[in-house]
Amino acid sequence: MSGLTEAAKQKIRDLLACYPSKQAVTLPALHIAQEEARCVTREAVREIADILELSPAQIHDTLSFYGFFKDEKHPLGENRIWVCRSLACMLRGGDELLAEVCERLHVSPGQTTKDGKATIELAECLGACDGAPCILVNDKLQLRMTADAVVSLAEGRA
């Protein structure tokens, strides 16, 4: 798998001015890498380490702490859909929503549909309990969800 594009590297370098330490750019850099490639490749980890003057192991240490980042063996689909299962959503059908979505899309949480269009994730509280059950599509919250609506989003029809 390839590494970062020159544009991504430049974005990362531009962030160095915002922090008193280079290491602080680790999380923003990982976001940039994953947005571009739908995962963080080993080569990208090495390149980030080079820019931040750290060892690749330090970058990997941070990366692996957050279940958010995917390695190159598990790239994300075109869209990433998180279904909330924490208490407020559970009380209003979050578990049933997740179960139905997974069944209809033939995936388990954490997996990507065969057509590569969507990765379905289970989420802990997304912060939209007023609209339970809620989901997160990439980084946009969607409130008061039904299985039909989630499946449409996953299939790219909505």
Added chain:
Amino acid sequence: MTFEPVLLRRWGKPNSQSIETYMADGGYTALKKALAMEPPKVIEAVQKSGLRGRGGAGFSTGLKWTFLPKDVQGPIYLCINGDESEPGTFNNRVLLEEDPHQVLEGIVISGYATKSTTAYLYLRYEYGDCYRTCEKAIQEMYAKNLLGKNILGSGYSLDIYLHRGACAYICGEETGLIESLEGKRAWPRIKPPFPAIEGAFRRPTVVNNIETMACVTQILDRGPEWFQSLGIPSENPKDPGSYGPKLYCISGHVNKPGLVELPLGITARELIDKHAGGVWKGRKAKAVVPGGISMGFLSADELDTKLDFAGPGKAGCLGLGTAAVIVIDDQTSMVDVLYNTCRFFAHESCGQCTPCREGTAWSAKILARIRAGQGTLKDLDTLTDISNSIGIMPGTTICGLADGAAWPIKNALKKFRPEFEEYITSGRRSQSLEVAGAH
């Protein structure tokens, strides 16, 4: 008398996010007032108001600021905690999506008061819309010299940088947030030293919550006396009181889930009946989470508990927390509810302290076993043992995540024990679904 919302005044109005709307409504006059005062006078005003942090711990904001060393040479950092992840909580999301300038004005005022040189707004990744509204709002501020060098000719300079998290609850713990900001795994630090002495980048640092920043703006605008006129006064010399307006999040089994701004101290019953349309489907409440799940549960006969800083504690809960109220109806199994909270903490424990990592994981496994119809009464004693031995209070963990994991267990087993016993002895199994999967 009905209370007119202050913090949510612009919520739902057209273009509530834009700087023009905000300024037409008197926005940034509080900052001008503050910049005309000496920084210690601003701290004094905030202390006088009695403002306590809205993030969960309820520590006096002004007092926290005074812990910074005097005559610091070099940078002081202001970290704004927008990692709001406590289940049930969404007040900061609404504030940032709907009215970012009220919060950002509070950040500049707080930065000036604490002589901070840079502010980092740590925002949970899930709040993408907040990120975009804040990004735009910050640009608008630079264009009007409300940020940057020599703000409004005052000689004070400040930059605000947005920093996105990556879906980890522990980043809401203030030293976990600092570690995460520094680019490391979000393992909370042993305190002392507190952040005021050694925080972000090993420099003096203040960490404050989003709603707290909105309150700072209003305190400077309307005066500390206005803030003191709302809420529940101090009951004894040891109680710092519960002053000011508070955003209450209401979710779960109510007819109208949502966000309500009220003076601190409304009872859980009034909040549910008057402001959330009552319990849904004509049912009754069995249990109510008073302030995010880590605070535990009120039982049906404790609903007259005042939701101020002192109230939930009197009913055996951990505290007011984030004032996020989750209503659980009488048709819901407390076994399922407790399993849900235990699983949450098992998922979110950062793994640094063994009692928390193991205790939260085993609580979830034991509850899963009970739900599978294979529990024993002894399991309830084991759960109680775990809940009494993990956390800052028993002195076994670095941060309070484990206390928050322990409290729902303690409250559920004390207040709903017969239900757990009946569940186990009848050999029942959970009716609710669970999908296995990895994350």
